[in-house]
Amino acid sequence: xxxxxxxxxxxxxxxxxxxxxxxxxxxxxxxxxxxxxxxxxxxxxxxxxxxxxxxxxxxxxxxxxxxxxxxxxxxxxxxxxxxxxxxxxxxxxxxxxxxxxxxxxxxxxxxxxxxxxxxxxxxxxxxxxxxxxxxxxxxxxxxxxxxxxxxxxxxxxxxxxxxxxxxxxxxxxxxxxxxxxxxxxxxxxxxxxxxxxxxxxxxxxxxxxxxxxxxxxxxxxxxxxxxxxxxxxxxxxxxxxxxxxxxxxxxxxxxxxxxxxxxxxxxxxxxxxxxxxxxxxxxxxxxxxxxxxxxxxxxxxxxxxxxxxxxxxxxxxxxx
Amino acid sequence: xxxxxxxxxxxxxxxxxxxxxxxxxxxxxxxxxxxxxxxxxxxxxxxxxxxxxxxxxxxxxxxxxxxxxxxxxxxxxxxxxxxxxxxxxxxxxxxxxxxxxxxxxxxxxxxxxxxxxxxxxxxxxxxxxxxxxxxxxxxxxxxxxxxxxxxxxxxxxxxxxxxxxxxxxxxxxxxxxxxxxxxxxxxxxxxxxxxxxxxxxxxxxxxxxxxxxxxxxxxxxxxxxxxxxxxxxxxxxxxxxxxxxxxxxxxxxxxxxxxxxxxxxxxxxxxxxxxxxxxxxxxxxxxxxxxxxxxxxxxxxxxxxxxxxxxxxxxxxxxx
Numbered sequence: 001x002x003x004x005x006x007x008x009x010x011x012x013x014x015x016x017x018x019x020x021x022x023x024x025x026x027x028x029x030x031x032x033x034x035x036x037x038x039x040x041x042x043x044x045x046x047x048x049x050x051x052x053x054x055x056x057x058x059x060x061x062x063x064x065x066x067x068x069x070x071x072x073x074x075x076x077x078x079x080x081x082x083x084x085x086x087x088x089x090x091x092x093x094x095x096x097x098x099x100x101x102x103x104x105x106x107x108x109x110x111x112x113x114x115x116x117x118x119x120x121x122x123x124x125x126x127x128x129x130x131x132x133x134x135x136x137x138x139x140x141x142x143x144x145x146x147x148x149x150x151x152x153x154x155x156x157x158x159x160x161x162x163x164x165x166x167x168x169x170x171x172x173x174x175x176x177x178x179x180x181x182x183x184x185x186x187x188x189x190x191x192x193x194x195x196x197x198x199x200x201x202x203x204x205x206x207x208x209x210x211x212x213x214x215x216x217x218x219x220x221x222x223x224x225x226x227x228x229x230x231x232x233x234x235x236x237x238x239x240x241x242x243x244x245x246x247x248x249x250x251x252x253x254x255x256x257x258x259x260x261x262x263x264x265x266x267x268x269x270x271x272x273x274x275x276x277x278x279x280x281x282x283x284x285x286x287x288x289x290x291x292x293x294x295x296x297x298x299x300x301x302x303x304x305x306x307x308x309x310x311x312x313x314x315x316x317x318x319x320x
Numbered sequence: 321x322x323x324x325x326x327x328x329x330x331x332x333x334x335x336x337x338x339x340x341x342x343x344x345x346x347x348x349x350x351x352x353x354x355x356x357x358x359x360x361x362x363x364x365x366x367x368x369x370x371x372x373x374x375x376x377x378x379x380x381x382x383x384x385x386x387x388x389x390x391x392x393x394x395x396x397x398x399x400x401x402x403x404x405x406x407x408x409x410x411x412x413x414x415x416x417x418x419x420x421x422x423x424x425x426x427x428x429x430x431x432x433x434x435x436x437x438x439x440x441x442x443x444x445x446x447x448x449x450x451x452x453x454x455x456x457x458x459x460x461x462x463x464x465x466x467x468x469x470x471x472x473x474x475x476x477x478x479x480x481x482x483x484x485x486x487x488x489x490x491x492x493x494x495x496x497x498x499x500x501x502x503x504x505x506x507x508x509x510x511x512x513x514x515x516x517x518x519x520x521x522x523x524x525x526x527x528x529x530x531x532x533x534x535x536x537x538x539x540x541x542x543x544x545x546x547x548x549x550x551x552x553x554x555x556x557x558x559x560x561x562x563x564x565x566x567x568x569x570x571x572x573x574x575x576x577x578x579x580x581x582x583x584x585x586x587x588x589x590x591x592x593x594x595x596x597x598x599x600x601x602x603x604x605x606x607x608x609x610x611x612x613x614x615x616x617x618x619x620x621x622x623x624x625x626x627x628x629x630x631x632x633x634x635x636x637x638x639x640x
Contacts, residue, residue: 029383029619036381038516061356063349063622064384066400080386196358275595276614294596295627299349302383303623307615 016042018312019107019116020305021095022254024051025298026288027122028078029305030312031087034120037313042116043082044093044109050075051124052289053298057148057174062298071148095123095257098284105283118312121258121271121279121286122305125251125296130162134218135247142224143245147171150244156180159244160227162215168248169193169202175246176207183240184209187232210240218245253290266292277308285312336362338632339427339436340625341415342574344371345618346608347442348398349625350632351407354440357633362436363402364413364429370395371444372609373618377468377494382618391468415443415577418604425603438632441578441591441599441606442625445571445616450482454538455567462544463565467491470564476500479564480547482535488568489513489522495566496527503560504529507552530560538565573610586612597628605632 018034020027023045034041043049053059056071065074083089093109098119100106107114127145129135135143144150147161151174159179161172164186170193175182184191189211193199210229216237217228226241253270264272264280270292277285287304289296338354340347343365354361363369373379376391385394403409413429418439420426427434447465449455455463464470467481471494479499481492484506490513495502504511509531513519530549536557537548546561573590584592584600590612597605607624609616 025383032381032383036515036517060405061352062384063345063352063401063626064382064389064394064397066397066404069384074384077384077386081383084386085380195356197356295630297623297626297630299619299626300623303617303620306383306617306619310615310617 014042014112014114016040016114016116017316018042018118018120018309019044019105019114020120020122020309021098021107021257022046022051022122022124022288022290023049023079023089023091024122024124024288024301025053025075025078026124026290026301026305026308027051027120028082028087028089029302030120030122030287030309031082031089031305032078032085033306033309034312035082035086037309039118039309039313039316041087041309042114043087043089044095044107044114045089045091046094046123048091049079049089053078055146055149059298097257098261100261100281118283118285118316120277120305120308120312121255121284121290122288122301122308123254123257124289126254127247128250128252130215130218130247130249132215132217134220134224138218138220138224138245141222142220142243143218143247145247147174147246147248150246151175151178154179154244157243158241159183159246160185160240160242161246161248162186163248163250164188164191165248165250166193166195166198167250169198171246171248172207173198173201173205176205179244182207183242185213185215185227185229185240186211187214188212215245251289255290275307276311277304278311283312283315334362334432334434336360336434336436337636338362338438338440338629339364339425339434340440340442340629341418341427341577342366342371342442342444342608342610343369343399343409343411344442344444344608344621345373345395345398346444346610346621346625346628347371347440348402348407348409349622350440350442350607350629351402351409351625352398352405353626353629354632355402355406357629359438359629359633359636361407361629362434363407363409364415364427364434365409365411366414366443368411369399369409373398375466375469379618417577418581420581420601438603438605438636440597440625440628440632441575441604441610442608442621442628443574443577444609446574447567448570448572450535450538450567450569452535452537454540454544458538458540458544458565461542462540462563463538463567465567467494467566467568470566471495471498474499474564477563478561479503479566480505480560480562481566481568482506483568483570484508484511485568485570486513486515486518487570489518491566491568492527493518493521493525496525499564502527503562505533505535505547505549505560506531507534508532533558535565571609575610595627596631597624598631603632603635 054075374395608621
């Protein structure tokens with residue numbers, strides 16, 4: 001009921017104990033633990049709850065599911081569990097700023113403003129863009145940042161994967177099973193996934209790699225038709241005809257909305273926390289992939305959301 | 321096959337990349353991530369895999385299970401997942417010492433010795449004892465440290481719970497639903513569970529509390545018949561007839577086997593780690609409830625096991 005009120009009355013300001021910015025695994029875990037600690041907890045998600053995990057294929061490394069679980073199903077479970085416990089989750093709320101107002105925080109989204117006594121930042125990462133001509137124009141028309149979402153549209157077609165890290169390798173292996181042809185284009189000399197097993201799978205896949213090469217343009221008509229490339233060693237130019245361009249050149253934290261807040265971040269824009277998920281601002285915590293923690297794993301994000309909510313509870317009860 | 325060999329050949333020494341001491345959620349997650357990183361990984365568990373979670377009732381706060389999941393089922397899932405991935409898990413291996421032998425570690429159990437290039441300590445906690453006359457004698461005959469395991473034997477009987485923290489409150493609430501009468505005996509003035517909701521449930525339960533009181537003896541014949549108590553304020557002695565004594569006065573880390581290792585622990589015996597789960601000894605990591613981390617939650621233990629294994633992998637590959 002409160003929800004309907006908020007959604008339909010523009011400009012209304014609501015008071016919460018805890019606002020969690022971001023509805024991925026870290027944010028939804030924080031929401032679950034917030035309400036379990038009897039905090040009035042609101043989770044604001046810029047799109048739909050679930051975060052990156054909702055776009056993953058089968059998740060085999062989240063402990064508790066010996067047969068694996070589909071990413072979208074696991075995301076749905078996280079959301080359901082937090083909601084059942086009593087967390088309010090609002091989708092399509094792009095948070096634009098967090099401001100300090102005396103002893104509370106003002107959180108402004110694209111459509112509303114909310115007050116909170118404590119805030120947890122769990123906005124995760126977004127895909128890095130190539131920044132070349134045609135990239136924006138053809139996004140959704142051949143250019144994709146989510147191979148598990150869009151891969152099936154390219155069955156028996158030609159695709160390229162741009163990148164050399166874990167995600168690029170995963171994309172190439174995934175697409176290798178359904179596309180007619182997959183080429184991996186990378187600035188590096190060779191691919192370098194996080195896990196050895198991905199390396200050996202890639203080695204045995206027969207997928208063609210084009211090393212020391214950058215993409216300089218994406219072209220087409222209604223849809224992508226090809227890319228222009230440049231060899232980084234000798235400057236030679238070339239072209240590759242392709243139906244799909246999967247960009248997997250890394251991720252960057254979603255912290256633009258924090259630019260007016262004196263919150264400490266590292267040089268790459270990740271929020272710095274201690275092991276209690278506290279930032280340098282009392283009352284503001286951070287959890288999950290948006291933090292500078294070295295290990296980016298689903299289970300770690302979940303645990304950080306848990307710890308952040310318990311610390312927010314301690315903070316609000318004078319024990320922070 | 322290796323397993324049978326180890327179990328039946330006394331005194332054999334085996335070489336592993338990674339040995340995880342303890343097969344609870346932290347240890348099994350470490351096992352899962354160890355083998356995923358292609359480390360030859362052995363998990364040694366003193367009893368049966370699962371840890372404390374296997375004795376919990378329904379678990380509602382592990383993200384991923386919106387309907388909750390029985391502790392014993394979740395423990396089984398953790399074990400299955402690690403085993404399916406390729407971890408070797410040996411039950412009934414009480415580890416007695418870890419020794420540094422040049423650039424590897426010698427792990428001695430009650431029945432065997434193993435070498436490892438890296439070790440993760442994930443031995444968790446055990447229940448603290450009262451240390452009073454009759455306690456040891458009547459353990460299993462009325463004295464219990466696991467209300468979810470033994471509670472059902474006390475249906476329609478009289479029981480006491482000793483303690484005032486979260487576990488004591490959980491025990492009292494659980495037993496309140498099946499026993500004829502539950503009394504809570506505590507040295508403190510009042511119970512103090514971690515979560516507010518437990519506090520209000522307790523307040524509304526009608527369970528009798530006997531504050532500022534200690535148990536000084538447990539007596540009986542074949543079975544427990546009662547306890548002797550002392551009021552801490554006025555020294556007055558008393559007796560309570562009871563069929564069951566559930567001791568919930570806290571837990572203590574299982575670190576006795578580390579006493580000859582120069583590993584840093586805090587004053588309560590918890591292993592000190594940094595946020596990469598590294599101890600002060602290169603190659604030895606720790607994860608879960610045995611560490612000095614402030615938040616003792618299932619999800620946190622799982623994440624710490626994950627991080628410990630990934631760091632062990634980095635260490636073994638010269639990036640630690």
